[in-house]
Amino acid sequence: xxxxxxxxLLFLPLAVGLFxxxxxxxxxxxxxxxxxxxxxxxxxxxxxxxxPLLAGSIVVSWGxxxxxxxTAEAGRRRWILVLGLALNIGFLCLFKYVHFFCGGLxxxxxxEMALPDWGFPLGISFFTLQQIMYLVDCYEGxxxxxxxxxxxxxxxxxxxxxxxxxxxxxxxxxxxxGPGLKGEERHEQIARGVHGFALGLFKKVVFADSFGxxxxxxxxxxxxxxxxxxxxxxLAYTFQIYFDFSGYSDMAIGSARLLGIEIxxxxxxxxxxRSVTEFWQRWHISLSxxxxxxxxxxxxxxxxxxxxxxxxxxxxxxxxxxxxxxxPSWGFVLxxxxxxxxxVLHQAWKRRKKKLPGGLSWGLTFAFVNLTFVFFxxxxxxxxxxxxxxxxxxxxxxxxxxxxxxTLKALKLSTIVPTLVAGVVGVFAGKTSxxxxxxxxxxxxxxxxxxxxxxxALVHMNSRxxxxxxxxxx
Amino acid sequence: xxxxxxxxxxxxxxxxxxxGLQLTRTSSALSVDGxxxxxxxxxxxxxxxxxxxxFALGELQELKDVGDMVDLIAGKLNPH
Numbered sequence: 001x002x003x004x005x006x007x008x009l010l011f012l013p014l015a016v017g018l019f020x021x022x023x024x025x026x027x028x029x030x031x032x033x034x035x036x037x038x039x040x041x042x043x044x045x046x047x048x049x050x051x052p053l054l055a056g057s058i059v060v061s062w063g064x065x066x067x068x069x070x071t072a073e074a075g076r077r078r079w080i081l082v083l084g085l086a087l088n089i090g091f092l093c094l095f096k097y098v099h100f101f102c103g104g105l106x107x108x109x110x111x112e113m114a115l116p117d118w119g120f121p122l123g124i125s126f127f128t129l130q131q132i133m134y135l136v137d138c139y140e141g142x143x144x145x146x147x148x149x150x151x152x153x154x155x156x157x158x159x160x161x162x163x164x165x166x167x168x169x170x171x172x173x174x175x176x177x178g179p180g181l182k183g184e185e186r187h188e189q190i191a192r193g194v195h196g197f198a199l200g201l202f203k204k205v206v207f208a209d210s211f212g213x214x215x216x217x218x219x220x221x222x223x224x225x226x227x228x229x230x231x232x233x234x235l236a237y238t239f240q241i242y243f244d245f246s247g248y249s250d251m252a253i254g255s256a257r258l259l260g261i262e263i264x265x266x267x268x269x270x271x272x273x274r275s276v277t278e279f280w281q282r283w284h285i286s287l288s289x290x291x292x293x294x295x296x297x298x299x300x301x302x303x304x305x306x307x308x309x310x311x312x313x314x315x316x317x318x319x320x321x322x323x324x325x326x327x328p329s330w331g332f333v334l335x336x337x338x339x340x341x342x343x344v345l346h347q348a349w350k351r352r353k354k355k356l357p358g359g360l361s362w363g364l365t366f367a368f369v370n371l372t373f374v375f376f377x378x379x380x381x382x383x384x385x386x387x388x389x390x391x392x393x394x395x396x397x398x399x400x401x402x403x404x405x406x407t408l409k410a411l412k413l414s415t416i417v418p419t420l421v422a423g424v425v426g427v428f429a430g431k432t433s434x435x436x437x438x439x440x441x442x443x444x445x446x447x448x449x450x451x452x453x454x455x456x457a458l459v460h461m462n463s464r465x466x467x468x469x470x471x472x473x474x
Numbered sequence: 475x476x477x478x479x480x481x482x483x484x485x486x487x488x489x490x491x492x493x494g495l496q497l498t499r500t501s502s503a504l505s506v507d508g509x510x511x512x513x514x515x516x517x518x519x520x521x522x523x524x525x526x527x528x529f530a531l532g533e534l535q536e537l538k539d540v541g542d543m544v545d546l547i548a549g550k551l552n553p554h
Contacts, residue, residue, distance in 0.1 A: 140530035
């Protein structure tokens with residue numbers, strides 16, 4: 001089930017109501033059970049075949065954590081952790097990367113295997129990482145092993161199950177066990193939940209989908225684009241993916257709030273970053289936190305000494321993994337490698353203690369980020385490289401805009417251009433949706449504004465088939 | 475009662491190579507120059523060696539500022 005669907009708009013209040021009623025009448029444990037059932041309905045709605053895979057992953061990780069916490073001997077505990085990590089990573093690789101590896105083997109002239117396409121359990125990249133964090137936390141003695149109901153509730157938690165934000169087990173389980181907010185504070189939490197959800201829905205179905213239609217047209221006509229057009233179409237995708245994913249995160253956080261659970265923000269105006277390092281502190285914050293804590297730090301500490309050189313190695317390895325986590329293609333790996341290289345360069349630059357003017361830093365950062373997103377979006381590496389090459393005005397007719405003009409005309413200039421302009425303004429100026437929601441106070445005016453957001457979003461949703469979330473593919 | 479903040483000061487000054495650095499509970503990677511991810515790992519290693527404690531990865535993720543670090547160390551030195 002997608003957040004931007006009519007089915008979810010019916011499901012969410014039902015699930016919230018059921019959870020609240022169960023909590024009030026039957027207690028937190030029973031309410032947790034109801035939440036698990038609701039989450040499984042949510043997950044299985046579009047692809048019931050994925051349910052046994054999700055259930056299997058949950059039971060296996062839970063079993064490993066129980067075994068881990070019952071074992072005292074340090075060496076044995078380490079091996080159990082390694083087993084748990086190997087099973088989770090193996091599970092992820094089996095469904096995501098096996099065809100990629102086989103393709104690589106085939107290209108090297110080695111075994112040609114025709115493997116059946118098992119399909120892709122929705123959210124596998126996310127719920128696998130969540131359980132990896134959980135197993136490491138158990139190993140380090142930070143949390144006791146969950147009982148099965150807690151673990152199932154944590155992993156299947158429907159606001160975050162499919163595309164994050166990545167959350168720590170302790171945070172979710174503690175909040176589910178707790179009494180929750182009451183009275184005035186609870187009412188404000190619900191209001192902020194509704195408001196955040198409305199903002200996210202608007203960002204997704206109005207902004208993301210509008211930018212997406214421009215980007216789709218551009219990438220479909222990649223062979224005919226000029227420099228100016230490549231810039232416009234690549235920027236369209238850069239804005240699309242931001243509104244798409246941050247809108248999704250807003251809806252996830254809003255949905256969680258309605259259930260009485262607080263989860264941290266996932267975006268903080270990333271396109272205002274003035275360095276690649278700052279970008280990763282503002283973009284997909286839960287993932288970059290995971291990369292720093294669970295990849296970069298252990299890799300760096302495995303070296304005898306943490307020096308600029310070993311830090312560079314750790315950065316490159318961590319970012320290459322992070323890039324390929326997004327999907328089984330060289331484009332994603334290249335995305336990770338490019339960002340890793342930029343981070344290393346930025347670290348070296350900072351050590352020279354020189355500073356660039358703010359505007360130039362921002363411009364370079366944004367242009368670089370825009371370039372790397374070409375590798376995200378292009379259907380294959382050849383198209384990506386062709387697009388990237390065109391970003392420089394070294395070809396014939398760099399200012400030709402026929403394709404762009406035809407695209408915008410087909411999408412109705414009068415409606416799409418104001419939307420795109422408003423979107424661009426929102427990205428670079430004003431408060432973030434997280435700040436707007438934090439400052440939201442229910443009043444007639446603010447409630448009416450929220451209702452209008454939802455109404456406009458519903459009209460957009462009804463006008464054509466909702467575009468799937470970009471990050472559903474990860 | 476150990477003054478953990480006072481003990482952290484010289485460690486930070488040495489690792490970040492800033493002899494004049496004044497540390498407060500609200501000092502963080504955002505406010506202290508040179509406190510990047512590499513320096514962070516070196517700081518953690520130096521702090522662990524000095525206080526003879528071990529930080530779990532999950533605990534590192536929760537550290538937002540020096541105050542969090544002081545509280546974490548205090549908790550490890552005086553477990554209840």
